[in-house]
């Protein structure tokens with residue numbers, strides 16, 4: 050049987066909704082399971098961009114009574130429904146583990162114990178599973194340092210050191226086989242989701258793929274969720290006439306990938322077998338500093354507001370992590386097409402027409418980090 054019916058959990062969210070549109074456009078029948086998490090959907094209703102050709106079910110991925118019949122009626126499950134936020138996961142531990150890890154456990158329990166027709170499972174993993182990115186030492190070649198100790202951050206020694214000789218090391222794109230270190234609860238749950246889905250997939254012969262998203266940006270990104278992506282947080286600050294807050298010295302390297310490229314890659318994962326049973330980086334393959342991103346946003350907005358570079362660190366932050374996308378290219382023929390400036394211009398055009406989306410809750414989130422002692426004093 051080939052895939053006709055696709056279940057997308059979290060399909061009312063940012064990445065999921067774009068995928069829903071692409072799948073409908075390609076002739077799939079799509080059902081969305083989403084509980085309209087209040088932190089993401091402040092109105093408590095289906096978003097205005099919800100695709101009229103998809104079927105929407107309001108429910109929780111931890112509720113078997115709702116989840117099971119939807120899984121059994123599908124030939125593919127894209128599992129994106131999750132609690133999303135690194136800092137927040139460090140004090141809402143029960144909620145993050147429950148939604149992300151147990152929700153995925155329930156999906157797998159259904160697949161193993163009921164008669165189903167699922168031919169593909171795609172589970173959202175994250176750059177977070179790596180912890181720090183890959184580095185090379187002049188003397189020791191490829192090395193995988195772990196998170197920087199608090200004393201190092203307090204001394205404002207931002208760059209990573211070689212775990213063997215302690216010299217400063219240089220960031221290089223991270224391949225999927227790099228050692229994994231989770232530095233926060235959210236990333237731990239993403240790791241568990243990925244490992245569980247790939248293991249059960251392999252064991253029972255259900256093709257499964259775990260896309261590891263790098264920094265995804267684009268329209269429909271939550272601008273008012275201060276726990277989500279950094280570009281959205283800064284854009285929301287700028288739209289409110291405030292300075293984007295950049296931790297450390299702003300030299301952190303990242304890979305920002307357009308939602309459109311992400312969706313292209315997800316469709317390839319659904320339709321081609323090349324990446325089955327593998328984790329796969331989804332990035333643009335381009336490297337930028339976060340300070341460049343903060344400045345680019347201001348420039349594209351025509352704003353003269355300069356980012357506020359704090360010169361202080363947060364305990365759970367990594368220094369650099371950029372994507373090696375060789376695996377996605379070779380196994381799926383993935384080729385990112387959206388240039389950074391074009392993609393960010395699109396994000397900004399959308400944000401300008403979504404005033405309601407840009408309520409700035411950043412100070413509240415920062416206050417919570419401070420209260421929990423997650424900011425490093427230097």
Ligand SMILES: NC(=O)c1ccc[n+]([C@@H]2O[C@H](COP(=O)([O-])OP(=O)(O)OC[C@H]3O[C@@H](n4cnc5c(N)ncnc54)[C@H](O)[C@@H]3O)[C@@H](O)[C@H]2O)c1
Nearest residue numbers: 059061062063064084085086109110130131173175262265
């Ligand atoms: N945006 C990124 O850059 C990024 C990076 C790495 C990984 N991811 C992963 O990709 C997936 C989608 O992320 P997104 O950016 O679209 O986030 P999002 O918050 O916009 O979407 C997540 C959706 O899941 C729903 N949801 C939350 N808890 C649920 C539950 N208990 N039951 C059912 N639905 C629930 C929310 O209502 C929301 O619509 C997530 O699994 C996330 O961990 C995203």
Ligand SMILES: [Zn+2]
Nearest residue numbers: 186189211214
């Ligand atoms: Zn060394």
